[in-house]
Amino acid sequence: MARDIFVNGPCLVRVKGNVSSGFSNITELGLSEGDVVVTPNTRHRDINVNAWGPEVPVDVQFFLADLNVTMTLVQFDRQILDFVYNESVGGPTSVGMLGRAGQRLGANQPRFAANNHYVGLNLTSPDAGVPWRFFFSYLTGPPLSFPLGTERALVVLNWRVIPYTQDPYNSGLGAQNYALWDYSQDG
């Protein structure tokens, strides 16, 4: 692939929830006012040896990553936003309610199973043809705000994406080749 200027194009945010959610098929959430910003947060830890002094490591260890996706929605489906928020608080009966304290979002269930409340977050890429799919996402904050007034609401959303799994041991492979995201879309 040669060097080029990268232009994603208009980024439509689409989401997919579990089979019991109000958005079990891939559904449009909305368009953002500005950029949708994807920020991977990789974790490394230094290995220090006395021969190298106390500050600079001789090697580092990789300890996985999570990811934040921030956006300011200006044209969105209010009902889908409610559904997404509901999943992020543990999937209670109605929007505005809470799941119980300590509830697990994944609940040891596979993706899109009834009690797995992680959301599939999909970002389109019509110009560049490089969409993003984040497998296990939830809304977090701050910031997470919904302004109410006479002007159009600019809803600030902050998603967190984690490497959820049912079996962290994975036959001894751990997180080797675990997909935090890919360049596809949910069906």
Place this chain on the structure above:
Amino acid sequence: MARDFQIPGDTLVKVRFGGHVSGDPLRELGLTEDAIRVSYTYWHKDVLVDDFGPSVPAEVRWQLAWADVRMNLIHVDNEVMKLCVDEAMGGSNDGVLAPAGITLGHGLQIFASGNHFVSLNLVTDPLGGLDPYRFRTSYLTNPWEVPVGTEVSVVSLNWRAIPYQPLIISGAAVELISSGAVLFDRFSDIF
């Protein structure tokens, strides 16, 4: 083998029970929140001679050792945990205690029916290149804490391993000798 950083990698705790435990005696216990700590308590006894004075030994005698294995389990099979607790209590059953004074080994061979010692396996990352640890005659001891609340339970366990030797082998009584007693090895029970 050259010097290098030793990184055992993700370690799965597995256990093997005696033949009296129903079902498969080979079980996965769980994964830990942080590093498993293996420590050895060595015992030596000083040999004092008057010529060396009253404090500094002229020789020391080896008096065996035991091992402590501490872990904080976060991804646990509760049924296997229950069995580990029951065996540590001499074959108790869910809080119903075995009689005081009962021995864990009963003089029986390891894994024989009625031998309540548990073989504790620390199965290290197979890609890490380091051998596993196996403590064939272990039991849970103090402290053992199970937090009960809304946050994920991280169960603190402390295993003790001793160099147990059976008194009966293939039905015949044998002399109890310490020579050759195994405290640990770097193999795994076959899973």
